[in-house]
Amino acid sequence: MKTNFRIVALVWALAFTTAMAFAADPLPAWNDGPAKQSIIAFVAKVTTPGSPDFVPVAERIATFDNDGTLWCEQPIPVQLYFALDRVKALAPSHPEWKTNEPFASLLKGDLQTALAGGDHALVELVMATHTGMTTVEFEKIVKDWIATANHPKTGKHFTAMAYQPMLEVLAYLRANGFKNFIVSGGGIEFMRPWTEQVYGIPPEQVVGSSVKTKFEMRNGQPVIVRLAEFNFNDDKDGKPVAINQHIGRRPIAAFGNSRGDQEMLEYAQGGSGARFELLVLHDDAAREYAYGPAQGLPDVKLGAFTQAVYDEAQKAGWTVVSMKDDWKQVFPPEKK
Amino acid sequence: MKTNFRIVALVWALAFTTAMAFAADPLPAWNDGPAKQSIIAFVAKVTTPGSPDFVPVAERIATFDNDGTLWCEQPIPVQLYFALDRVKALAPSHPEWKTNEPFASLLKGDLQTALAGGDHALVELVMATHTGMTTVEFEKIVKDWIATANHPKTGKHFTAMAYQPMLEVLAYLRANGFKNFIVSGGGIEFMRPWTEQVYGIPPEQVVGSSVKTKFEMRNGQPVIVRLAEFNFNDDKDGKPVAINQHIGRRPIAAFGNSRGDQEMLEYAQGGSGARFELLVLHDDAAREYAYGPAQGLPDVKLGAFTQAVYDEAQKAGWTVVSMKDDWKQVFPPEKK
Helix, strand or coil: CHHHHHHHHHHHHHHHHHHHHCCCCCCCCECCCHHHHHHHHHHHHHHCCCCCCCCCHHHCEEEECCECCCECCCCCCHHHHHHHHHHHHHHHHCHHHHCCCCHHHHHCCCHHHHHHHHHHHHHHHHHHHHCCCEHHHHHHHHHHHHCCCECCCCCCEHHHHECHHHHHHHHHHHHCCCEEEEEEEEEHHHHHHHHHHHHCCCHHHEEEEEEEEEEEEECCEEEEEEEEEEEECCCCCHHHHHHHHHCCCCCCEEEECCHHHHHHHHHHHCCCCCCEEEEEECECCCCCCECCCCCCCCHHHHCCCCHHHHHHHHHHCCEEEEHHHHECCCCCCCCC | CHHHHHHHHHHHHHHHHHHHHCCCCCCCCECCCHHHHHHHHHHHHHHCCCCCCCCCHHHCEEEECCECCCECCCCCCHHHHHHHHHHHHHHHHCHHHHCCCCHHHHHCCCHHHHHHHHHHHHHHHHHHHHCCCEHHHHHHHHHHHHCCCECCCCCCEHHHHECHHHHHHHHHHHHCCCEEEEEEEEEHHHHHHHHHHHHCCCHHHEEEEEEEEEEEEECCEEEEEEEEEEEECCCCCHHHHHHHHHCCCCCCEEEECCHHHHHHHHHHHCCCCCCEEEEEECECCCCCCECCCCCCCCHHHHCCCCHHHHHHHHHHCCEEEEHHHHECCCCCCCCC
């Protein structure tokens, strides 16, 4: 009898808990499975008062890589399309670009040759297209571009290629008292003009790479000017450094997809108490792209998306998300 | 009759509005006068829906200098007391300090001679006392110190010498949807361990000067190490630069007390829409110190607190607060 009562009580308790947690599914674009379950279990344990893993609201900090974690970064990162379009727009006032690399190749549409110069070519491209104006002017340039530019394959706006399952994770965490931060290798001021609208993440919660800037009076107006000098590379071991500088707390949850996110995930995991780390695996050539680790490609082909990150994820117990298997839907439904 | 009705309605409306706004005086430590009125008028106009000056909650960003604006910075800034105590604590393992300046003079209690070396001496002092440990270790050192160290004149804890009227402004703004940030020349990681408790300002809303840091694995644990290399000087024209970098929005209200805050106040004022700038004038030798502008001292004696800032405040219409006349109370009541 005693046992029966226990079982009945247990069944009731389970039924009740399940009813509460899934009253409305917070992650409808996720297929049921270990990845989805691990997110929900983590949120439940850090937000349940009295739980040994309870974390006060102020300490519920989550950090997200952007490119390839929150939105599509293929066939090339979105910010590179922005730079290319800026080169075309600025070309008439730069006749020297007809012969100087990387600009000459870019203007001929030959991205491969243009970027053969590696980091040097990339830095030159960014400085020529992202600096020399005030922050207010740059913000307007980005806003105008992001409102009109389209992805070459899908024809969608880039912001329409944010991942629906990750938008749900952002909203779910926010509803549970988390403060979400972007910590991206991309340009901080390239992201801020649209992250609030797309991700619900305000400018002060965006951390990224940056150029140096300068305060200046222009015609009696105080402005901040973007200088053609690199300031900070928010990638790899730069991510925990930037997290410490901007946020001043160790995140309890971190989300990434590549070698550039490895130290951020390690840093999050290294704190005490309950922790959550997630790696998005790009294994869905049909609905997005297949290019990440565990795709049977040699490391040299994977580039930043090395097998080693995947191996560490397995060993360290990070949640690995298969886009193909774990995501019911990849992009948000089309707006009518 | 029509006119009478209008008057009656107006009187009712005024009475109602006044009753709402002053149901409880949000700034009881302030004497009634133009300074207090200017704060309340600003908050009312940016928070009243339908007002031409209405500002959405997300854009209600206020930035505060710390030393001399939120807490007492005399006879020397608090962080310098911290550095001096660190020198004493570390001296046994640095026998060379007995002869090397600025340490030798400091250990003899001769601050004047020690700091005669100017910025160079100061940087050496900061590097020797603030770096070489992990961020977690440094946080503990600061927490332990701030919990026990006392002001040489009042004998109070330094955190008990935050200004009561400014604590009220912080709370008043917060209650009206503002996000308050500290933007201080002081060290960002010297402030973060206690700003939440003292000011209600969490670490991610603290901006300050910094040293470079490095991500590292120590015994398999990911840590961030503080390096003996200067990173950023968050003073003067560095303040708007840091505001742009950390916050990514122009503040609509800014509070300072010295030459170091001038560009921050100019930057806040330079935006469109309703703006508020406030300068705390230290003219109260009896209850605090008299050392700021408009004290009839020559500029050379004023140092960072030049007459020119005061003159700009007058010309630009910034609210100038006389501690003597505008503050009913300077420090919070003693805790029993």
